[in-house]
Amino acid sequence: xxxxxxxxxxxxxxxxxxxxxxxxxxxxxxxxxxxxxxxxxxxxxxxxxxxxxxxxxxxxxxxxxxxxxxxxxxxxxxxxxxxxxxxxxxxxxxxxxxxxxxxxxxxxxxxxxxxxxxxxxxxxxxxxxxxxxxxxxxxxxxxxxxxxxxxxxxxxxxxxxxxxxxxxxxxxxxxxxxxxxxxxxxxxxxxxxxxxxxxxxxxxxxxxxxxxxxxxxxxxxxxxxxxxxxxxxxxxxxxxxxxxxxxxxxxx
Amino acid sequence: xxxxxxxxxxxxxxxxxxxxxxxxxxxxxxxxxxxxxxxxxxxxxxxxxxxxxxxxxxxxxxxxxxxxxxxxxxxxxxxxxxxxxxxxxxxxxxxxxxxxxxxxxxxxxxxxxxxxxxxxxxxxxxxxxxxxxxxxxxxxxxxxxxxxxxxxxxxxxxxxxxxxxxxxxxxxxxxxxxxxxxxxxxxxxxxxxxxxxxxxxxxxxxxxxxxxxxxxxxxxxxxxxxxxxxxxxxxxxxxxxxxxxxxxxxxx
DNA sequence: ACACCTAGTGTCCCACAGACACAGTTCCTC
DNA sequence: GAGGAACTGTGTCTGTGGGACACTAGGTGT
Numbered sequence: 001x002x003x004x005x006x007x008x009x010x011x012x013x014x015x016x017x018x019x020x021x022x023x024x025x026x027x028x029x030x031x032x033x034x035x036x037x038x039x040x041x042x043x044x045x046x047x048x049x050x051x052x053x054x055x056x057x058x059x060x061x062x063x064x065x066x067x068x069x070x071x072x073x074x075x076x077x078x079x080x081x082x083x084x085x086x087x088x089x090x091x092x093x094x095x096x097x098x099x100x101x102x103x104x105x106x107x108x109x110x111x112x113x114x115x116x117x118x119x120x121x122x123x124x125x126x127x128x129x130x131x132x133x134x135x136x137x138x139x140x141x142x143x144x145x146x147x148x149x150x151x152x153x154x155x156x157x158x159x160x161x162x163x164x165x166x167x168x169x170x171x172x173x174x175x176x177x178x179x180x181x182x183x184x185x186x187x188x189x190x191x192x193x194x195x196x197x198x199x200x201x202x203x204x205x206x207x208x209x210x211x212x213x214x215x216x217x218x219x220x221x222x223x224x225x226x227x228x229x230x231x232x233x234x235x236x237x238x239x240x241x242x243x244x245x246x247x248x249x250x251x252x
Numbered sequence: 253x254x255x256x257x258x259x260x261x262x263x264x265x266x267x268x269x270x271x272x273x274x275x276x277x278x279x280x281x282x283x284x285x286x287x288x289x290x291x292x293x294x295x296x297x298x299x300x301x302x303x304x305x306x307x308x309x310x311x312x313x314x315x316x317x318x319x320x321x322x323x324x325x326x327x328x329x330x331x332x333x334x335x336x337x338x339x340x341x342x343x344x345x346x347x348x349x350x351x352x353x354x355x356x357x358x359x360x361x362x363x364x365x366x367x368x369x370x371x372x373x374x375x376x377x378x379x380x381x382x383x384x385x386x387x388x389x390x391x392x393x394x395x396x397x398x399x400x401x402x403x404x405x406x407x408x409x410x411x412x413x414x415x416x417x418x419x420x421x422x423x424x425x426x427x428x429x430x431x432x433x434x435x436x437x438x439x440x441x442x443x444x445x446x447x448x449x450x451x452x453x454x455x456x457x458x459x460x461x462x463x464x465x466x467x468x469x470x471x472x473x474x475x476x477x478x479x480x481x482x483x484x485x486x487x488x489x490x491x492x493x494x495x496x497x498x499x500x501x502x503x504x
Numbered sequence: 505a506c507a508c509c510t511a512g513t514g515t516c517c518c519a520c521a522g523a524c525a526c527a528g529t530t531c532c533t534c
Numbered sequence: 535g536a537g538g539a540a541c542t543g544t545g546t547c548t549g550t551g552g553g554a555c556a557c558t559a560g561g562t563g564t
Binding site for chain 4: 288329338
């Protein structure tokens, strides 16, 4: 089953050169600079990444081993190293493909706020389909052009607001960070743990009522809330904050 | 060197029972419920966690292997499993110890905003000393009592603001998330990569000026900025947003 | 003195990332 | 058309990691 090779998960993802200190040949996400000498490649970078993405989506990031991905393509693990210099690079390519083409916000009416709102929602949707993205995009790494394209779109939406360049970038960072947090923070806060994890922490909190009185009060008062409560709340707060800054700028 | 055992990194961290489905004996972060039968333990949970924390602080989280930690304590790797059920549990104990005692904000004058500001700064400081914490506190997991105590402190600061219980929790989540992001997002955004990583991405962005015009403009206008620019910006925006909500509530 | 519990050890297994040499392909050049 | 040259996928090997399990040595109750 699923023994198909390659897999055209994606047609053209631009010029993504992976780790250039290792591979001089023009490596792109598909056909590009094919050397004309040896046997034809049985795989494509996009196909490999696609298989890896499928594994990650279905079984989690930890299930993504070179072995596993290779098996899904009916190849040996070492074959993958012809396309990818390391597992880290595989993750990079996976990310670049999974984030998809950056959105076009010019069609969104209503000024920067509506545009950013839309941008954040789209990003959130994309990341929801690939829950492993937050974990992979953590720490020092290279960003691919599509990923950069997402940032570009958001920064562009803030042009003409009177914010400085640094402020525009910080604002986008802030918003993107919120998406990341609400996508990856399951269980990080006690109430989310309360909702989905063992009742252990809830026990701890409730048993030590005198130790966490404010928390107990808040939890009891909150009751059942929708899953995306933190998302909408934070989004509104952040945009309100930015709006206030924008207003103060145009008030000069 | 550093062959000292135990290590009293921490005196009393409360009742942290790790994974209770596995260990019935009263395991605390130090002396507690010592059985009186066999040979004296050569180690303590706190000592082990302390050694692991030291490794993580100095060489990064990836350097924390059972072998490595055991070696630092002059013990076999398997000896650690007498104190810890799994590596995940070791991480949990490390975190619980590393976050430290939650702050007391009652001494902070100036209302909830100043309190939260202080809270966030303290959290940030703590996390700065242990840069691995964001990575470890990601995903589903249990929160220890001290960690919960941090949340408690922040939620308590919001009492009397007119916010609902859910809003109080969401606000704290939002703030904590911001700390997490500005602590772990190095290289996640193109300009931070620009600053500290290879010039590769900067090249990409600049070479494709026509592809990322808004980004180029923002970067050029921003120039050199302090490292914590994103931090202070986001903090101010978030607090402004919360303040607006608080105001609207008291205006009812 | 003996039994019983307990702590650290030694040995084993499996999964994983990656190095490296090799064999089979395909085209370019003489 | 015959050899390379260049290249792709394979087989094999090493090192490192987490963890299971049986065992030995140490200490305390009866």
